[in-house]
Every structure is written in structure tokens, then in C-alpha cells.
Amino acid sequence: MTTPPFARERLLRVALPFLLFAFAVAIWEAAVRIEGIPPYVLPSPGLVLHTLVTDRVLLGQSLLVTLRTTLEGFLLAAAGGVGLAVLFNQSRFLEYSLYPYAVILQVTPVIAIAPLLLVYLQQPTAVLVCAWIVAFFPVLANTTLGLNSVDRNLADLYALYGAGPFALLWNLKLPSALPYILGGLRIAGGLSLVGAVAAEIAAGSAGAGSGLAYRIMESEYRLNIPRMFAALLLLSVAGIVIFYLLALASHLALRRWHESALAQER
Amino acid sequence: MALPSSSANHGGSLVALRGVGKTFANGVQALAGLDLGVRKGEFLSLLGPSGCGKSTALRIIAGLSAPTQGAVEWPARADLAPNGGRIGFVFQEPTLMPWTDVFNNVRLPLKLSRTPAQKAATRVEAALERVGLQNFGHAYPRELSGGMRMRVSIARALVTEPEILLMDEPFAALDEITRFKLNDDLLTMWQALRTTVVFVTHSVFESVYLSSRIAVMAARPGRIFTELAIEAPYPRDEEFRTSVEYAGFCRRASEALARAMAAGGKP
Numbered sequence: 001m002t003t004p005p006f007a008r009e010r011l012l013r014v015a016l017p018f019l020l021f022a023f024a025v026a027i028w029e030a031a032v033r034i035e036g037i038p039p040y041v042l043p044s045p046g047l048v049l050h051t052l053v054t055d056r057v058l059l060g061q062s063l064l065v066t067l068r069t070t071l072e073g074f075l076l077a078a079a080g081g082v083g084l085a086v087l088f089n090q091s092r093f094l095e096y097s098l099y100p101y102a103v104i105l106q107v108t109p110v111i112a113i114a115p116l117l118l119v120y121l122q123q124p125t126a127v128l129v130c131a132w133i134v135a136f137f138p139v140l141a142n143t144t145l146g147l148n149s150v151d152r153n154l155a156d157l158y159a160l161y162g163a164g165p166f167a168l169l170w171n172l173k174l175p176s177a178l179p180y181i182l183g184g185l186r187i188a189g190g191l192s193l194v195g196a197v198a199a200e201i202a203a204g205s206a207g208a209g210s211g212l213a214y215r216i217m218e219s220e221y222r223l224n225i226p227r228m229f230a231a232l233l234l235l236s237v238a239g240i241v242i243f244y245l246l247a248l249a250s251h252l253a254l255r256r257w258h259e260s261a262l263a264q265e266r
Numbered sequence: 267m268a269l270p271s272s273s274a275n276h277g278g279s280l281v282a283l284r285g286v287g288k289t290f291a292n293g294v295q296a297l298a299g300l301d302l303g304v305r306k307g308e309f310l311s312l313l314g315p316s317g318c319g320k321s322t323a324l325r326i327i328a329g330l331s332a333p334t335q336g337a338v339e340w341p342a343r344a345d346l347a348p349n350g351g352r353i354g355f356v357f358q359e360p361t362l363m364p365w366t367d368v369f370n371n372v373r374l375p376l377k378l379s380r381t382p383a384q385k386a387a388t389r390v391e392a393a394l395e396r397v398g399l400q401n402f403g404h405a406y407p408r409e410l411s412g413g414m415r416m417r418v419s420i421a422r423a424l425v426t427e428p429e430i431l432l433m434d435e436p437f438a439a440l441d442e443i444t445r446f447k448l449n450d451d452l453l454t455m456w457q458a459l460r461t462t463v464v465f466v467t468h469s470v471f472e473s474v475y476l477s478s479r480i481a482v483m484a485a486r487p488g489r490i491f492t493e494l495a496i497e498a499p500y501p502r503d504e505e506f507r508t509s510v511e512y513a514g515f516c517r518r519a520s521e522a523l524a525r526a527m528a529a530g531g532k533p
Contacts, residue, residue, distance in 0.1 A: 153359065154361055156330050157374075160330060161374070163378045257364045257407075258365075
């Protein structure tokens with residue numbers, strides 16, 4: 001028996017999820033047709049696609065709103081998470097003072113914080129803050145771990161040559177932490193979408209908003225179930241694209257040196 | 267050469283440890299009353315069983331660790347004490363930065379001392395050529411063998427043209443063939459550069475082959491037990507490695523090590 005070549009393994013990895021997906025969709029379509037299920041209970045996949053096309057302007061605008069919040073939340077989370085971790089790494093005083101509060105922000109469910117934020121902040125700002133709150137902690141935690149995982153001998157070497165704190169941070173600590181930071185960003189990308197959606201839902205119930213999550217709520221009230229499915233589909237696709245874009249960025253940044261990104265040769 | 271009884275008082279010392287003791291925060295006494303003078307231009311090995319504080323002594327010379335008793339003196343030059351690129355250090359592992367290539371790894375000490383890029387590049391090329399890796403500047407550490415990585419590490423230590431090169435069991439993890447080759451190359455570099463080397467090892471054979479002087483250490487607490495001059499001429503080569511003279515020095519070093527181990531405290 002020979003092991004399958006690398007290319008075939010790769011093909012299987014891509015093809016299998018798609019096959020399973022096609023199979024599930026076929027069953028779904030067949031079930032709706034055979035049983036005659038009305039669209040306001042369960043729309044067929046064909047109808048969902050049709051709705052996606054007919055409502056493309058409305059849904060597209062909502063998608064852009066949600067994506068923009070997600071992207072802004074993600075960028076703020078990346079900057080905030082890495083920035084705070086670097087500050088904590090430089091000053092034990094700051095770390096001890098602030099870290100517990102970062103944990104509190106993380107463990108309090110964002111859906112519970114969102115209504116409070118909506119009281120004090122403009123709606124777009126509140127949504128953005130929610131996306132940030134959910135997404136920044138994994139970046140902070142991972143970056144902190146990375147900055148503390150510097151090879152001790154390398155740190156000694158820098159000390160031997162009289163490296164200052166900035167040179168140490170820029171040339172040694174941040175590159176050492178890069179794989180951890182990228183891991184944190186991969187989690188943060190998905191979470192900022194979650195945060196944006198959670199906040200939109202909270203805001204939507206207060207009667208404002210135009211993001212995809214708001215469309216889902218609105219469609220529910222109007223019993224426009226096909227549009228609900230279409231919006232949900234867009235959200236999922238957005239999440240998948242975000243995940244793979246970040247995975248690709250991580251791979252490109254690490255492929256020359258880090259174990260996680262090296263092609264396996266056996 | 268004078269009989270090496272207590273070298274700490276020699277006038278020609280580049281660096282001298284006087285009554286150095288080191289007790290770690292957890293109460294472990296790594297070194298006590300250690301006297302050692304390192305003479306300019308010599309190849310000195312610290313030979314001893316594991317846990318005798320050889321590495322700690324080396325780190326104290328480098329200024330990476332502070333003694334809890336005694337003092338480290340640099341008689342010739344007050345400002346030689348740590349930093350300034352006058353000390354080169356080679357660790358047990360190659361200790362390279364995996365995210366950048368060989369050239370930038372070797373350039374690191376020059377970068378940290380803000381040497382102009384052009385001048386730095388020339389010196390990096392020279393250092394790489396010295397270790398026989400002139401064509402590997404763009405390779406990443408993971409693409410090299412263990413022996414080649416150690417060569418990069420040595421090139422990095424030499425790139426500042428240090429007055430003293432401190433080596434902490436640098437070849438312990440390498441296979442014997444690679445180790446012999448690196449031993450020979452290290453001797454060639456030492457002679458060409460006329461630098462001073464302090465070499466930590468637990469191998470009797472390696473220490474005799476390389477050194478002009480061996481300081482045998484005893485453990486618990488770590489101290490210099492005795493010193494041994496290896497008065498065989500350089501250059502040394504395969505002929506020396508298989509000579510009766512070499513075997514004789516090895517026997518004497520082994521005996522000294524055995525006595526040092528008997529004298530050391532129980533673990």
C-alpha cells in the first residue's frame with residue numbers, strides 16, 4: 001500500500017466538505033419539494049439563492065455595513081491587543097493593574113454589555129466597541145504569551161551586546177511573538193464578526209440599524225424567512241472568507257521559518 | 267610558562283575572578299571562593315562534571331550574571347567590562363533567530379551597536395568566510411545542519427572581533443565527526459585572530475586537544491580544583507590527536523577530574 005501523494009490529500013481536503021455540502025443541499029431541496037413545506041417555515045435552497053439575487057442591493061448594503069464594523073473592530077482589536085500586551089510587557093505595574101479588567105471584559109458576555117453601551121454611545125460606535133471588546137482579548141492573551149516566550153539565550157545575547165528596551169522589543173520580542181500574534185488575530189477575525197452581529201441584534205431591538213444582523217431580525221418580524229436565510233448565508237460566507245484570509249496572511253508571514261507553516265517533508 | 271597554581275594573581279590577566287561566589291535565590295550555592303585568571307591570548311578550558319558551575323562562571327565573566335560574593339576584574343581596561351562587543355559568547359545551542367537569514371543573524375551585534383550598514387556588511391562577509399559559510403548568507407537557520415548552525419553562531423560571536431570569546435559547551439550536541447572538524451577550525455581561527463578563548467566542556471579529550479591550559483572544577487560548591495598546562499605546540503592536528511603525548515595529557519586530565527569529582531560534595 002502506498003500513501004496518497006500530497007496533491008491528492010489536498011484535493012480530498014477541499015473536495016470532501018463541498019461534496020457533503022452539495023449532498024445536504026440536495027436532501028434539503030428534495031425534502032422541501034416532496035413534503036411541500038411552505039417557504040415561511042423552511043425555504044428551499046433554490047428560493048434562498050433566488051432571494052439573494054433579488055434582494056442583492058439591500059443585502060449587499062447591509063453586508064458592507066457589517067463588514068465595515070467587523071474590519072474596524074478587528075483593526076482596533078489588533079492594535080489594542082498588541083499595544084496593551086507590549087505595554088504590559090514593559091511595565092509590570094501596568095500589567096498587574098489592568099490585566100484583571102481585561103479578563104472581566106472578556107468573561108462578561110458581550111450581548112449583555114451591548115444594551116448598556118447603546119445607552120451611552122451612538123449606535124455605530126456602540127456596535128464597534130462591542131466588536132472590539134470581543135476580539136481584542138485573544139490578541140492580548142496570545143501576544144502576552146508570545147512576548148514571554150522569548151528564547152532565554154537570545155535574550156542574554158541581546159543583553160551582552162547592550163541592546164536597549166526598544167531594540168529588544170523590535171528585533172527580538174515582537175518577531176518571537178509573531179506566530180502567537182497571528183494565532184490571536186485569526187481568532188479575533190471571527191470574533192469581531194460575532195461581536196458586530198451581537199451588537200447589531202441588541203441595537204436592532206432598540207429600533208435602529210442596517211447591518212446584516214439587523215436584516216435577519218427585521219425579516220423575522222416580517223416572516224420573510226427566505227431573506228433570513230439569505231442574510232445568514234452571507235454572514236457565514238463572510239466569516240469563512242475572513243478566516244481564510246487571515247490564515248493565508250499568517251502562512252505568508254511564517255512560511256520561511258516557523259514550524260506551523262512549513263511544508264511537511266517525510 | 268610558570269606552574270599554574272593560582273593564576274588569579276598573574277600580571278597578564280585579561281580578566282580575573284577573585285573569590286567569586288554565587289548563591290541563587292532558591293538557596294543553591296553554585297560557586298564559592300572561585301579564583302581564576304584568564305591570560306591574554308590563551309585557550310583556557312573549564313573542565314568539570316555537570317552541575318559544577320562551569321556555565322555559571324562563564325556567565326559571570328560575560329556579565330550576564332552577577333556574583334553574590336567576590337569580584338570580576340578587567341585589569342587592562344576598565345571599560346572592557348560587559349558590552350561594547352569586546353566579549354563574544356557562544357551558547358550550547360546555536361541560539362539563532364529563526365525568522366531571519368544567516369547574514370542578519372551574524373549582523374546582529376553590529377546592528378545593536380549601530381555600525382554603519384556598509385561596514386557591517388563587510389565584516390559579516392568576513393566572519394562568514396572565516397567559518398566557511400560565505401555562500402550561505404541568505405539561508406535560514408532551519409535550512410542548515412546542526413554543525414553549520416553552530417558555525418553561524420561562532421561567526422556572530424567573532425563579527426565584533428572580540429578580545430575574549432566565551433564558549434559554553436558549544437559542540438556538546440554535535441556528532442563526533444562534526445565536533446572534530448569544528449575543533450580544528452576553532453583552533454585555526456583562534457590562532458589567526460589571536461583572541462582569548464574560555465571554553466567550557468565536560469569532555470577531557472576535547473579540552474586537552476584545544477587548550478593551552480585547563481582549569482578543573484569541583485562541584486558543590488563550584489570552585490577551581492586544580493589547573494593543568496597543556497604544553498604542546500600549536501598548530502595541533504590529527505597527528506597530535508593520536509600521539510602518545512596527547513594520551514599522556516588526557517590521562518593526567520582524567521585523573522585530575524576524578525580527584526575533583528571525589529572532592530566535590532554529594533548531590
